[in-house]
Every structure is written in structure tokens, then in C-alpha cells.
Amino acid sequence: MINLSEKKEHLIEVKNVQRIFSMGEVEVQALKGANLTIDEGEFVVILGPSGSGKTTLLNQIGGIDTPTSGEVIVDGKNITDYSSDELTEHRRDTIGWIFQFFNLIPSLTASENVGLALEMAEDMEDWEIRAQEALALVGLGDKGDRFPAQLSGGEQQRVAIARALVKKPKIIVADEPTGNLDWKTGLEVAQVMKNLNQEEGITFAVVSHDISISEMANQVLYMHDGLIYDKPQSAESAPSAKKVVTE
Amino acid sequence: MTILNRKLLRELKTSKLRSSLIIIALGLSIAIYAGFMLGYKNIEASFDLSEEETNYEDFRVSFSNYTAIANITSPEITTVIDNIAEYDYRIWQPSALKVEGEATEFTAYIHGVPGDRRPIVNDVYMQKGEYFTSDNATEVLVETHFAKAQDLDLGDTIEIFSGEGFVEYTIVGIIWSPEYTYVTNRLTMLPDWENLGAVWMPIKQTQALFGFGDVFNELLVKVENKELIDTTINSIIDEYQTENTIVSATKKEDEPDTYMKNADVGFMDDMSIIFGLMVLIIAIFVLYDTISKVVESQRNYIGVMSSLGGNKWKIVFHYVKFGTLLGVISSVVGVIFALLLSYEFMHAYTDILQLPITDTDYGGALPYFGIAIGVGLLITVVVSFLSALKAASITPREAMSSAYVQQVYTKKPLPERVLTKVPGFKSLAIRIPIRGIMRNKRRSLLTFITYGLSMLIVFGSLGFVNSFMHQMDYYYNDIEKQDISVYLVNPINQTELNEGLLELDQVIKAETFVNGYVQISVPETNKTRSTEVYGYDNPTLRSFNMKDDSVIEPGNYIYLGSILAKFLDVEKGSEVEIGDTTFEVGGILQELMDQTAFLHYETAQELLGLEGLSTGALVEVSDVNLAKVEILESGLPVAFLIVKSEIYDAFMTMMQAVIGIIFIVIFVGLLVVALFSFNTVVMDVMSREMEFVNFRTLGAKKRTLYKVIGAQGLIIAFLGSLAAIPIGYLGVRWFNTIVEEMMYIQTKINLSSFLITIATGLVASFIGIWAAVRHVRKLELVDVTRNRVNT
Structure with missing residues (x-):
């Protein structure tokens, strides 16, 4: 029986997260107490200038990095103090990653690049069929045998998306997915992601410079100097918008 | 086949040059060790069979003054001395001989042997012709090396010096004898393949030629029990030593020729280990260097694998497999080359020594093949693991960037601070390579040492030739x-x-x-x-x-x-x-x-x-x-x-063959240096591809690329050469101690050898620099900046 009085669980919760990097003698505070919640099925776009902390924030959610302080809860699990092995498991079971530079392995075909995600997860059953299905979902069903060098930039990024979704993760995190593409191709790639969000119910957390991608989002957040806001911040002025605070 | 295995095979296929370098280096090391060992075993087996065929002595007894044959035939020596299985007597008399129609006198060793029967011990192997027709025939058998060198054939005549004049004899046979495999001069202890004429003639003819009575001066013995050989020798000396006749005995292993053979074969044994190890060390570095650089150049792919949830050991294992697969291929290549090498080696050797019978001992060499392959594979796995270990520490964050900067510089290295004070050394073309070298000091040091080691083959061989020639000049002047x-x-x-x-x-x-x-x-x-x-x-x-x-x-x-x-x-x-x-x-x-x-x-x-x-x-x-x-x-x-x-001159003729072999070794050394230099410079540039792409996008000319890449290559070559010299000097000294059982050689190395070594390093480095610049110039800037294509 459902307890109606129970507080609704967010899929992703970032609570007052700070991340400080030591660069030799210099300390850089990339996140200064960031707060964020993302619900299941959302398509969240985080915009912000270079150095605002977007990628660092995504790394905390995607299990690539852990915060210096604060809490990160993903799919009900507090991953803040996860060990390296636990983070690996988190990435394998819950997250799909998309990178700006595609990072496809040139010696593998599109289908094999997608299948690599399954091999890493040690889940190789029917991998060729599953990789083909994932490629079909991104509109590359007929290009599985092509090597990255035989694909355009947009197609390469779509292969990277297929690689992220082939494991059927709950969340896909994308770091500047259109940053390396021209405007038109970028839009096509963004549309593919949106379709996956709507048709497959996958939650997307996307950081980008690209404002056009925000049109597809059901939540747009803005990062400035290590903090998350619900409105854009100008570089000169002091933050005026409301900081996003976890409920 | 798993996707990672497909990746592995395709990358091996596309990186033919890099893979070939490892396969050549590792295969060569296996081939040298196992090939020489098999060659050595086969030559030993051939020696043994040839000696068995001629019933070669266990020891030879010399009587300083001639002794009447009756002394040993009555009573039979076997009834007086225990442990004698077989024996025979003969005359061994040094003299001079002339070849028909020529004035040159050659040193001759005359063997007076029974003319009416074959010698019981130390028989001869008839290569051409027949044994003597009778005890009284004026016939001779001539040793094959001398016959070949002087173009002698059956029916030709030679003249032997009797002490008073030359007497003519007809050649009825060309023979091979285990006593003259190396044709060692008993007095000089040096081989003399062309000018030492060993001749056999009926003992009665020998006695008549030199005016002796019914006497002999050598007794050749085979024993029943080799463990009692010293006792048998002592018994013979006690029995036959008189006031006028000094009796001395030489065991087979101490015979000048056997001694030369054992030293030569032993030398071969040592060389197989030394050269095999030397190339193995280079192979280890090439493998370590290559896998490290492959891992480094694939950091962001490793980052992707990691971000996809890949277990770090699974990723490390992928790169270990890369090395191991190369190790397996190298073993196959090494074994094939070892078989070819041993075949060629044994035939070249047996041809020079004119061994009439060849034999093989694959069974005896099997353990060495096992060792070579086992050690090769073990080292491949260990080195691959150590070099791939770096992959375990690569985090998924590396997947974030197209050119993740792993190089963290916080201060200028001391050599740069010093060198840039020198006019002409201030350019970035000097600073960048110095920083590159100083960034990973341990690896740079390893590079210098391995570079030095690869040049050691060149320097060591030159140094040995120098020392030997110096000793020859010193001795004969x-x-x-x-x-x-x-x-x-x-x-x-x-x-x-x-x-x-x-x-x-x-x-x-x-x-x-x-x-x-x-x-x-x-x-x-x-x-x-x-x-x-x-x-x-x-x-x-x-x-x-x-x-x-x-x-x-x-x-x-x-x-x-x-x-x-x-x-x-x-x-x-x-x-x-x-x-x-x-x-x-x-x-x-x-x-x-x-x-x-x-x-x-x-x-x-x-x-x-x-x-x-x-x-x-x-x-x-x-x-x-x-x-x-x-x-x-x-x-x-x-x-x-x-x-x-x-x-x-005879020694120098013989040495020409040895020096010829040494020059082959020097050539192999040059090849190794060139390969290593190529690998070091090219791989380094490939791992820093983006750096050079940046130079090109900034408009760097070909000359600038040569300067930046060349400076690093030349620094490595120069320091590597400097490392080669002290190691090489010690190597030559050690080399000279190896041959100590055969001859005393003082270590003396000419200045030209030092200069040639440094020049070799620099020339080899230029090959690598040229290839590296070519690689950088062939990069498509658009492709590289859009999507890293390095593998």
C-alpha cells in the first residue's frame, strides 16, 4: 500500500556540494555549495559560461568525481563517500555518459563502440542485437558497421549517445554534447536526446553552452561561479536570481 | 570474440611498425639465445660424432726422446697398465714441406702411422682417396684445410724436409682429423688454416725419412673408465719415465685443438647468453615504452571505458593482452629464426672447420628453447602488466577532454635554467625537449641506459677488435x-x-x-x-x-x-x-x-x-x-x-673471419640502435601529438619541427652514447676476461671507436627524428583537432 504522506523521492539530489581542486600551490573552488534536484523523466539543461563549474557538477552526479563536502544522492543512493569501485558500479548500473569529444574508439565500428559499454558492464548477451537497437534509436540503424572515421561529427555523437543508452540507464549525463558540432547538427543531436527522454523515459542531465538546447528542457538551470541559479547571471553583476535549494 | 579483443587485433594490425619493433626485438632475443644454443648443441654433437668416428684419444703421451716400439709392445702395455681400452703408437715430428712447383716452405707436422693398417686410436676420416697401400709406400695423406688452401689433390706431390734435404711424396688421400679441426700450431697455440701442413705417412717411411730406428714418440690412449684417467696417466709416466726420456701426457681436453674448440664453443655459449640478454633488455624497454605510450595516447579512451563502468583491472588486462599477444607472436618468430640461425650457423661453422660429419641435437637444445620462450613470455607478461598498470589510475575524467593535459609543470628544471643562460640555447626548441626529458626523470634515465645498452653492441665489438689488434701488435713487436x-x-x-x-x-x-x-x-x-x-x-x-x-x-x-x-x-x-x-x-x-x-x-x-x-x-x-x-x-x-x-699473417687471416663476424654483430648493433632510436623518438612524438599539432596550427615550419623533435632526439642520443661508453668499457673488459682461457688481451680502445659510437647514436637518432617529423607533417590538422585519431 502506498503511503501518501511519504515525501516524494527525487532521482538526483545535490545538497550544498563544494568541490575544491588543488593545483600545485593554488586551490580552485569549482563548486561553492551547489544545490540541485532532478526528478525521474526530466530533461534538465544546465547552462553557464566556461569555468562556472558545470562539468564538475556533472561529474558528481555521473560518479566520476566525489565532492569535497555536501551530499550527492542518485536513485536513492548516497554516493558522496563512494569508493572508486562503488563509483564504477554506479556508472555501470545507473549512468550513461555522453562527452563533448565523442571519444569513440577509432579501431571499433559504430556497433562495437556501442557494444563496448555492454562489455564493460560484463553483460554481453545478444550484444550485437542490443547495440543495433540502440543505434536504431538514434537513427543509425544502417551504419553499425562503419568505423568512426567513416561517420560525420553528428553521427559520431549519435553513436556516443547510443553507447550511453544501450545499458538502459536511468540517467544519461551529457557534457557539452553539441559543443563539437555545427549548429544544425547540434540541434539534430539534441532532438535525438529529447526523443529518448520522451519515448524511453530516460532522465537527462545536460550541461551546455548552447542555449538552443535549453528549448527542449523541462528545467533549465544556470551556473555561475560554482553556484546554481534558476535565472541567468551576468558576469559583472552580483547574483540576483534565486539560488536553487534542495527541498 | 569480445569487442576488446577485436580492438586489440585491429590496433595491432594498424600499428604494424610499432608491433613489428617489439616482435623484432623480442623475437631476435629469443632467436639469438635459442639459435646460438641450438647451433652450439649441433656443433658439439657434430664434433662428438666426428670424434667417435675416428676413435679420438682420451689422452696422448709424449716421449721427449724417441723410444723403441718394442718398449711398449713387449710386454703389451695393457698388461702393465690398468684401465687402457685401446692404444696406438706413432711418430709426431715437426718439419717443413714444399708444395710441388713452389718455393714456399710451410710448417709441417708429420705423423708416422702404421702403413699396413688403419690407426686404432686417432684414425683419419678419408675425404678423398684411399689409405696407404703398404708400409713401404712413399705415399702421404694431407689434412683437408691445407690441401684446400694450397689447392692440392690426389696424385700431386709434396716435398718434406728430412733435416738434410727435401724428399718427394705422392698424395694418395685428403683427410680430416679431429686433431686438426682448428689446425692449431702446437708451438704458437694459434690456428693456421692455410700454412700448417699436417701430413700422415707410414711409420716406416717416417723413420727412414728422419733417420730414426724402430722408434716412436707418441702413444695415443683410450681408457675404459674416464674417472681413473689421472691414475692411468701417472702409471704410464712412472712406468716409462727414464733418465733420458721425459714422459708427459696431454688429456684430450687440453690438446691445443680441443682446447681451441672448447674455448670457441664456450665462447659461443657465452655469446648466446650475452647477446640474447642484451637484446632482451632492449626488447623489455621497447615493450615497456610502447605499452606505456599506447596507454598514454589512449587515456581518454580508457577514461571512456572507465566512465562506462569498466573495471580498472579489466582495462589493465586489455593492455597486458596487447603485450602478451606480441610476446606470443615474437616467440613463434623467434623460434623460426632460431632454427634458421642455428642451421646457417652450424653449416657455416662446419664448412670452415671442414667437419666431415654433421649431427643435430634438437633434444639437447629443447630446454634452451623452453627457457628462451618461457623467459620471453614471462617477461612480456610482467613488463606489459607494469607498463599497463598506469591504465588503472586513469580516471573517467580523462574522457572529458580531447587533449587531456597529463603533464603538470610547476617549475623549470635545473638543466633548462643553466642551459638557457648560454647564448643560442634560449629558444623554445631547446626548452620543450629539456622539460620533456626532465618531467619523467626515471623514464628518461631508463631511456638513456637502454639507448646506451643498444649501442653497447657497437662499442663493445669495436673495443674488442681494438684490444685484440693492440695485443697482437704489442706481442709481435x-x-x-x-x-x-x-x-x-x-x-x-x-x-x-x-x-x-x-x-x-x-x-x-x-x-x-x-x-x-x-x-x-x-x-x-x-x-x-x-x-x-x-x-x-x-x-x-x-x-x-x-x-x-x-x-x-x-x-x-x-x-x-x-x-x-x-x-x-x-x-x-x-x-x-x-x-x-x-x-x-x-x-x-x-x-x-x-x-x-x-x-x-x-x-x-x-x-x-x-x-x-x-x-x-x-x-x-x-x-x-x-x-x-x-x-x-x-x-x-x-x-x-x-x-x-x-x-x-696467418693469425690476421683467421682474425679477418672473426672480424667479419664482429662486423655483422656491429651491423646488428646498428640496427638495434636505429630501431630503438626510431621507437623512442617516434613514439614520444606520437604520444605528444597534440603538442605538435598546436605547433603546426601556429604556423611552425618543417625546420622548427626538426628543431624541437631533433633537439630531444639528439639529447637522448648524446646522453645515451655517453652512457654506452663506461658500460661499454666495462663490457669490453668483461669480454676480454671471457676469452682469458684462450688468450690474454689487455683492454685498449681507440679514440675512433668512441667517436664512431657517438656518431652511430646520432645517425640512428636522425632516422627517428626524420620519421617523427614526417609523422607530424602528415597529420591532418582538421581531423586531429576535431577528433583525436591517435591509437
């Missing part, structure tokens, strides 16, 4: 100053010999000596050896390079060649025995073929029972060829002459 050594058939009064020689027109100076074979032993040990002793009286035509500047003194002092002293395990002040006389070792000589012992003239005369007599003389002459004829026709009882220049 500063030690042996005579032109001719005269050896007599019978000892004569020393004044008579001296005056007889000085009467000759061509003779400027003559100094007599006395020599003979004795059995030298070390008290309270089982060390014993048949040795030639010489007695000199302060000669001016012969110097002695003695350790501690000792001089030959009268009394019971003996002076031993360093190789002989090492064999007997004695030093200055130790005691040795010859017969019943005890001698104190008065000094150790360091010359060349140091297996001789020296005494003061009078001490030697007394020891050999030759008071007032000489057995030969050292002579200085005006014209060697005229003097040879004059001496042989002088009426003195001359047995044979040793002409210093001929020995030197």
Missing part, C-alpha cells in the same frame, strides 16, 4: 723481436748452434734456447698439465711482460703464462712440481697465448737433461725468405722454422 725461430730435430751444443747460425749471410743475431714438453703439477692438488717449457738466458730478441716486473732468475724458479697459471690456480710464490723437482713460481706473464712456462737457461737444461745443449734459436735476419733457405741448407739439424711474419 715488443715481445717477440726475432724474425725466425729455429727448431732442431736433435739438441746440439749451444755454441755450435750459435756460431753455425751466425756464419750465415742473412743472420744478424742469434740467441739459443732450450725447450721441451714436461708434466707440470701442483702439489696436494689434482691440477696437472703437459706444458712446453723454454729456457732463455737474458735474450734481447725476446722480452717478457711479467706482472710485478719480475725477471727470470736462475735456480728453482719457474715463470708461468697467465692462462697456464690460471689453469693451475697458482700465483707468484706458489709451488709447482715437474717430475721430482719443486719450483717456486717466480712470476706470471701477460702476453698473448700464455700457456707456456719459462725457466732460466741452465735450469731448463738441467731439468730436460740437456746440459750445454740447445734445441733451437731466435734469429734476426736481413731478408726472411733468403734466410729461410740459408738456414734449412746450413747443415744444422733443423727440424722446422717459425717465421714471425707468417704467423702474424
Whole structure:
């Protein structure tokens, strides 16, 4: 029986997260107490200038990095103090990653690049069929045998998306997915992601410079100097918008 | 097949050059070790079979004066001495011979053997013709090396010097004998393939030729139980030693030819390990360097694999497999090359030595193949693991960037701060390589050492040739100053010999000596050896390079060649025995073929029972060829002459073959240096591709690329060469100690060898620099900036 009085669980919760990097003698505070919640099925776009902390924030959610302080809860699990092995498991079971530079392995075909995600997860059953299905979902069903060098930039990024979704993760995190593409191709790639969000119910957390991608989002957040806001911040002025605070 | 395995195979296929380098280096190391070992085993087996076929002796007994055959045939020696399985007697007499129609006189070793039957021990292998028809036939058999060198065939005639004149004999057979595999001159202990004529003739003919009665001077013995060989030798010496006949015995392994063979085969054994190891070390570095750089160049792919949830050990294992697969391919290649190498090696060797029978010993060599492959694979796995370990520490964050900057610089390295103060060294083309080298000091140091090691083959080989040539020049100029050594058939009064020689027109100076074979032993040990002793009286035509500047003194002092002293395990002040006389070792000589012992003239005369007599003389002459004829026709009882220049030339001819082999080794060394240099420079540039792409996008010209890449390559080559020199010097010294059992060689390396080594390093480096610049210039900037294509 459902307890109606129970507080609704967010899929992703970032609570007052700070991340400080030591660069030799210099300390850089990339996140200064960031707060964020993302619900299941959302398509969240985080915009912000270079150095605002977007990628660092995504790394905390995607299990690539852990915060210096604060809490990160993903799919009900507090991953803040996860060990390296636990983070690996988190990435394998819950997250799909998309990178700006595609990072496809040139010696593998599109289908094999997608299948690599399954091999890493040690889940190789029917991998060729599953990789083909994932490629079909991104509109590359007929290009599985092509090597990255035989694909355009947009197609390469779509292969990277297929690689992220082939494991059927709950969340896909994308770091500047259109940053390396021209405007038109970028839009096509963004549309593919949106379709996956709507048709497959996958939650997307996307950081980008690209404002056009925000049109597809059901939540747009803005990062400035290590903090998350619900409105854009100008570089000169002091933050005026409301900081996003976890409920 | 898993996706990672597909990746592995495709990357191996696309990186043919890199993979080939590893396969060549590792395969070469396996091939050298296993190939030489198999060659060595096959040659040993061929030696054994050839010796078995000719029933080669276990030991040879020499009688300093001729002994009547009746002495050993009645009663039969086997009834007097235990443990003799088979024996035969013969005459061994050094002399001179002339080939039909030619004036040149060659040193001849005459063997008087039974003419009516084949020798029971030390038979000959008939390569051409037939054995003697009778005991009285004026027929001879000629040893194959000499026959080949002098183009002698059946039916040709040769003339043998009898002490009074030359007597003609017809060649009825060309033979091979295990006693002359290397055709070692018993006096000089040096091989002489072209000018030493070993001849067999019926013993009755020999006795008639030299005017002997029914006598012999050598007894060849095969024993029943080899463990009792020393007792058997001692029994023979006790039985046959008389006041006038000194009996000495030489075991098969101490025979000049067997000694040369064992030293040569042992040398081969050492070389297979040394060169195999040397190439293996280089292979280890190439493998380590390559996998490290592959891991480095694939950081962001590793980051992707990690971000996809890949277990870090699974990723490490992927790169270990890369190395292991190369190791397996290298083993296959290595084994094939080892078989080819051993085949070629054995045939080249047996052709030179004219071995009539060849045999193989694959079974005996199997463990060495096992060792080579086992060690090769084990090292491949371990090195691959160590070099791939870095992949475990690569985080998924590396997948975030197209050109993740792993290089963290926080300060300028000291060499840069110093060097950039020098005018002309301020450009970035110098700073960048220095920072690159100093960033990972341990790896750079390893690079220099391995570079040095690869050049060690070149430097070591040149150094050995230098040392050897220096020792030869030293020995034949500063030690042996005579032109001719005269050896007599019978000892004569020393004044008579001296005056007889000085009467000759061509003779400027003559100094007599006395020599003979004795059995030298070390008290309270089982060390014993048949040795030639010489007695000199302060000669001016012969110097002695003695350790501690000792001089030959009268009394019971003996002076031993360093190789002989090492064999007997004695030093200055130790005691040795010859017969019943005890001698104190008065000094150790360091010359060349140091297996001789020296005494003061009078001490030697007394020891050999030759008071007032000489057995030969050292002579200085005006014209060697005229003097040879004059001496042989002088009426003195001359047995044979040793002409210093001929020995030197013979040795140099032999050394030409060795130097030829050494030049092949130098070529292999150059190849290894070039491959290593290529790998180091090219791989380094490939791992820093983005850096060079940036240069090109900034408009860097070809010249600038050459400067940046060249500076790093040249620094590595120069420092590597510097590392090669001290290692090489020690290597040559060590090399010289390996051949110590055969000859004494002092380490002397010419300046040109140092310069050639450095030049080799630089030239090899240029090959790598050229290839690296070519690689950078061929990169498509658009592709690289859009999507890293390096693999």
C-alpha cells in the first residue's frame, strides 16, 4: 500500500556540494555549495559560461568525481563517500555518459563502440542485437558497421549517445554534447536526446553552452561561479536570481 | 570474440611498425639465445660424432726422446697398465714441406702411422682417396684445410724436409682429423688454416725419412673408465719415465685443438647468453615504452571505458593482452629464426672447420628453447602488466577532454635554467625537449641506459677488435723481436748452434734456447698439465711482460703464462712440481697465448737433461725468405722454422673471419640502435601529438619541427652514447676476461671507436627524428583537432 504522506523521492539530489581542486600551490573552488534536484523523466539543461563549474557538477552526479563536502544522492543512493569501485558500479548500473569529444574508439565500428559499454558492464548477451537497437534509436540503424572515421561529427555523437543508452540507464549525463558540432547538427543531436527522454523515459542531465538546447528542457538551470541559479547571471553583476535549494 | 579483443587485433594490425619493433626485438632475443644454443648443441654433437668416428684419444703421451716400439709392445702395455681400452703408437715430428712447383716452405707436422693398417686410436676420416697401400709406400695423406688452401689433390706431390734435404711424396688421400679441426700450431697455440701442413705417412717411411730406428714418440690412449684417467696417466709416466726420456701426457681436453674448440664453443655459449640478454633488455624497454605510450595516447579512451563502468583491472588486462599477444607472436618468430640461425650457423661453422660429419641435437637444445620462450613470455607478461598498470589510475575524467593535459609543470628544471643562460640555447626548441626529458626523470634515465645498452653492441665489438689488434701488435713487436725461430730435430751444443747460425749471410743475431714438453703439477692438488717449457738466458730478441716486473732468475724458479697459471690456480710464490723437482713460481706473464712456462737457461737444461745443449734459436735476419733457405741448407739439424711474419699473417687471416663476424654483430648493433632510436623518438612524438599539432596550427615550419623533435632526439642520443661508453668499457673488459682461457688481451680502445659510437647514436637518432617529423607533417590538422585519431 502506498503511503501518501511519504515525501516524494527525487532521482538526483545535490545538497550544498563544494568541490575544491588543488593545483600545485593554488586551490580552485569549482563548486561553492551547489544545490540541485532532478526528478525521474526530466530533461534538465544546465547552462553557464566556461569555468562556472558545470562539468564538475556533472561529474558528481555521473560518479566520476566525489565532492569535497555536501551530499550527492542518485536513485536513492548516497554516493558522496563512494569508493572508486562503488563509483564504477554506479556508472555501470545507473549512468550513461555522453562527452563533448565523442571519444569513440577509432579501431571499433559504430556497433562495437556501442557494444563496448555492454562489455564493460560484463553483460554481453545478444550484444550485437542490443547495440543495433540502440543505434536504431538514434537513427543509425544502417551504419553499425562503419568505423568512426567513416561517420560525420553528428553521427559520431549519435553513436556516443547510443553507447550511453544501450545499458538502459536511468540517467544519461551529457557534457557539452553539441559543443563539437555545427549548429544544425547540434540541434539534430539534441532532438535525438529529447526523443529518448520522451519515448524511453530516460532522465537527462545536460550541461551546455548552447542555449538552443535549453528549448527542449523541462528545467533549465544556470551556473555561475560554482553556484546554481534558476535565472541567468551576468558576469559583472552580483547574483540576483534565486539560488536553487534542495527541498 | 569480445569487442576488446577485436580492438586489440585491429590496433595491432594498424600499428604494424610499432608491433613489428617489439616482435623484432623480442623475437631476435629469443632467436639469438635459442639459435646460438641450438647451433652450439649441433656443433658439439657434430664434433662428438666426428670424434667417435675416428676413435679420438682420451689422452696422448709424449716421449721427449724417441723410444723403441718394442718398449711398449713387449710386454703389451695393457698388461702393465690398468684401465687402457685401446692404444696406438706413432711418430709426431715437426718439419717443413714444399708444395710441388713452389718455393714456399710451410710448417709441417708429420705423423708416422702404421702403413699396413688403419690407426686404432686417432684414425683419419678419408675425404678423398684411399689409405696407404703398404708400409713401404712413399705415399702421404694431407689434412683437408691445407690441401684446400694450397689447392692440392690426389696424385700431386709434396716435398718434406728430412733435416738434410727435401724428399718427394705422392698424395694418395685428403683427410680430416679431429686433431686438426682448428689446425692449431702446437708451438704458437694459434690456428693456421692455410700454412700448417699436417701430413700422415707410414711409420716406416717416417723413420727412414728422419733417420730414426724402430722408434716412436707418441702413444695415443683410450681408457675404459674416464674417472681413473689421472691414475692411468701417472702409471704410464712412472712406468716409462727414464733418465733420458721425459714422459708427459696431454688429456684430450687440453690438446691445443680441443682446447681451441672448447674455448670457441664456450665462447659461443657465452655469446648466446650475452647477446640474447642484451637484446632482451632492449626488447623489455621497447615493450615497456610502447605499452606505456599506447596507454598514454589512449587515456581518454580508457577514461571512456572507465566512465562506462569498466573495471580498472579489466582495462589493465586489455593492455597486458596487447603485450602478451606480441610476446606470443615474437616467440613463434623467434623460434623460426632460431632454427634458421642455428642451421646457417652450424653449416657455416662446419664448412670452415671442414667437419666431415654433421649431427643435430634438437633434444639437447629443447630446454634452451623452453627457457628462451618461457623467459620471453614471462617477461612480456610482467613488463606489459607494469607498463599497463598506469591504465588503472586513469580516471573517467580523462574522457572529458580531447587533449587531456597529463603533464603538470610547476617549475623549470635545473638543466633548462643553466642551459638557457648560454647564448643560442634560449629558444623554445631547446626548452620543450629539456622539460620533456626532465618531467619523467626515471623514464628518461631508463631511456638513456637502454639507448646506451643498444649501442653497447657497437662499442663493445669495436673495443674488442681494438684490444685484440693492440695485443697482437704489442706481442709481435715488443715481445717477440726475432724474425725466425729455429727448431732442431736433435739438441746440439749451444755454441755450435750459435756460431753455425751466425756464419750465415742473412743472420744478424742469434740467441739459443732450450725447450721441451714436461708434466707440470701442483702439489696436494689434482691440477696437472703437459706444458712446453723454454729456457732463455737474458735474450734481447725476446722480452717478457711479467706482472710485478719480475725477471727470470736462475735456480728453482719457474715463470708461468697467465692462462697456464690460471689453469693451475697458482700465483707468484706458489709451488709447482715437474717430475721430482719443486719450483717456486717466480712470476706470471701477460702476453698473448700464455700457456707456456719459462725457466732460466741452465735450469731448463738441467731439468730436460740437456746440459750445454740447445734445441733451437731466435734469429734476426736481413731478408726472411733468403734466410729461410740459408738456414734449412746450413747443415744444422733443423727440424722446422717459425717465421714471425707468417704467423702474424696467418693469425690476421683467421682474425679477418672473426672480424667479419664482429662486423655483422656491429651491423646488428646498428640496427638495434636505429630501431630503438626510431621507437623512442617516434613514439614520444606520437604520444605528444597534440603538442605538435598546436605547433603546426601556429604556423611552425618543417625546420622548427626538426628543431624541437631533433633537439630531444639528439639529447637522448648524446646522453645515451655517453652512457654506452663506461658500460661499454666495462663490457669490453668483461669480454676480454671471457676469452682469458684462450688468450690474454689487455683492454685498449681507440679514440675512433668512441667517436664512431657517438656518431652511430646520432645517425640512428636522425632516422627517428626524420620519421617523427614526417609523422607530424602528415597529420591532418582538421581531423586531429576535431577528433583525436591517435591509437
